[in-house]
Amino acid sequence: MKKTSIIITLICCFAIQVDLFAQLKISSSSFINKNIAAVSISEAGMDFQEEIVFSQDEIMMSIKIFPQNLDNVVYNSWQIHVSKNDIDWNNDLELYIRRTGDGKNDYNKKPQNGEYFQKIETNSSLFFVGQGWINLIPIQVKLTGFSVTLPAKSYSTEIIFTLIDN
Amino acid sequence: MKKSIVFILTIVATNLYAQTIDSQEVEFRITLPEVSLVSIAPDNSTITLALENTEIAGEKVKYSSKTDPQLWLNYTCSIAPNSPSKNLTAQIISGNVPDGLELQLNVSEYSGSGKGNFGTPISKINLQNYPQNIISNIGGSYTNKGVNNGHKLEYAIAITNYEQLDSENSNILTIVYTISDN
Numbered sequence: 001m002k003k004t005s006i007i008i009t010l011i012c013c014f015a016i017q018v019d020l021f022a023q024l025k026i027s028s029s030s031f032i033n034k035n036i037a038a039v040s041i042s043e044a045g046m047d048f049q050e051e052i053v054f055s056q057d058e059i060m061m062s063i064k065i066f067p068q069n070l071d072n073v074v075y076n077s078w079q080i081h082v083s084k085n086d087i088d089w090n091n092d093l094e095l096y097i098r099r100t101g102d103g104k105n106d107y108n109k110k111p112q113n114g115e116y117f118q119k120i121e122t123n124s125s126l127f128f129v130g131q132g133w134i135n136l137i138p139i140q141v142k143l144t145g146f147s148v149t150l151p152a153k154s155y156s157t158e159i160i161f162t163l164i165d166n
Numbered sequence: 167m168k169k170s171i172v173f174i175l176t177i178v179a180t181n182l183y184a185q186t187i188d189s190q191e192v193e194f195r196i197t198l199p200e201v202s203l204v205s206i207a208p209d210n211s212t213i214t215l216a217l218e219n220t221e222i223a224g225e226k227v228k229y230s231s232k233t234d235p236q237l238w239l240n241y242t243c244s245i246a247p248n249s250p251s252k253n254l255t256a257q258i259i260s261g262n263v264p265d266g267l268e269l270q271l272n273v274s275e276y277s278g279s280g281k282g283n284f285g286t287p288i289s290k291i292n293l294q295n296y297p298q299n300i301i302s303n304i305g306g307s308y309t310n311k312g313v314n315n316g317h318k319l320e321y322a323i324a325i326t327n328y329e330q331l332d333s334e335n336s337n338i339l340t341i342v343y344t345i346s347d348n
Contacts, residue, residue: 026192043311148244148307151306
């Protein structure tokens, strides 16, 4: 009898684990391609402006944890972490990110934290937290550290968002 | 013993909830352009160079500058990988240097609050109606703007032939500075 209960518990554990999955969806483009215009230098002798802040909804993120049930849609809490994986980058370039809105949610659940620009590092760090399903959270990106002293070419990095279920 | 196994399994199962369940990547690409900009500070500067009469017969004619000759060359330059460095040239594009005279230009080493790989100036040249390098091997750099930033320019005139000097002769010259590939 006890053996049976152990086996049932085991099966339940794995069944729960298998059932739990989620969708972290980037509904905007997954490729941000920007050119810094030469005309942004106001006069000979000057460098580029110090920073560029891109649009407030440069990235739109939606979070859904499945299966679709009351717990997952409304209560299940989660975290979004952010990091970057440099493809062809320069250490003088710094990327910052922030959340500019709360997104859309039928149960008045709002994400928390992440409203202020934080530097994206190669090590993952907490960006913001939330509960349940939230759609279309607007995210803004800022770039600093670019200069005419850097080689004139394209630089690219991958911004990685990771959804962690609490 | 079996109770503890169930307990351990329950803990393991609970821990499995706090896990990465999805991730998404967004590629971010930024392109920095090649830039070449040059200007003279102060803007639209005019300088007047003149020869003065001597008071004693037999002495050399004196050269004088009637306006402040301190002009500064400001530039901004960015360079693509595998592209050559840049040069700055000077050229008289209108007017002629009066007979018997040379118009000399001295370009100082960089000074100021800019940053980068500034070029190497020539010490002194006689300006002509064709471009001549005055600063070579300019890398990615910005001199900052205004006077006391960049390379100081000093003009002077030198007498090459007294016989050709004409006291009535006065010319206006325009000099253009150009930044271009090496």
